[in-house]
Amino acid sequence: MEQKFDPVKECSHKILAISDTMDILNGKWKMSIVACLCYKPMRYSELLKEVKGISGKVLSRELKDLEMNELIERIVLNTAPVAVEYRITTYGNSLKELTQTIADWGFTHRQRIIAGMKK
Template sequence: MEQEFDLVKDCSQKILAISDTMEILNGKWKMSIIACLCYKPMRYSELLKEIKGISGKMLSRELKDLEINELIDRHVLNTSPVAVEYQITDYGKSLQQLTNTIADWGFIHRKRIISGMKRKMDNKL
């Protein structure tokens, strides 16, 4: 009986931890931003170009959220005109394995879905 309680408690704690994580990484863009910055520091315009489909307003909002959560740092460069560069923090780097795992799963899933669609199309012919 106690062991069942521990399993439920462990499950509840895991769900709470997942909820906390999803709250910080919510939305469609944050993981893409983190993944880009794991490779190298990037300027705002570079991120805007690299992350297809994100608007400038959304990128600004997401960058602010990531900075508040200490996952990235914002550096104002001493250039003319002034440029801003973003880089992943050491704490943010702890998400690199997660971004790699998500990307790996995404590759497998895309391949599976595309091959399934091809099989369906072949069966119709």
């Protein structure tokens, strides 16, 4: 039996999926952290410098949330003194394309707004 396409049901499923995604990636900083780690593993201090404007306390909290959701992993390096590195997981790397899409949209939007101000 052929199933009929129900746009209301389809929309509801998408809204639920978007809500789930936004719950995990909520806030101002998580996507920036994920984007950084998609390109290379970084130590805490490197992330603190790279993600402009984030405080140490907030970075710690965001890293814990991302680790809990299996998007990043915390690696304790065998060094003296002990150092910690954060890496994107294979699962977290599935967000790389999304971070690029968001970055592309943001760049285009910024150009559009700036061009509108010049008129």
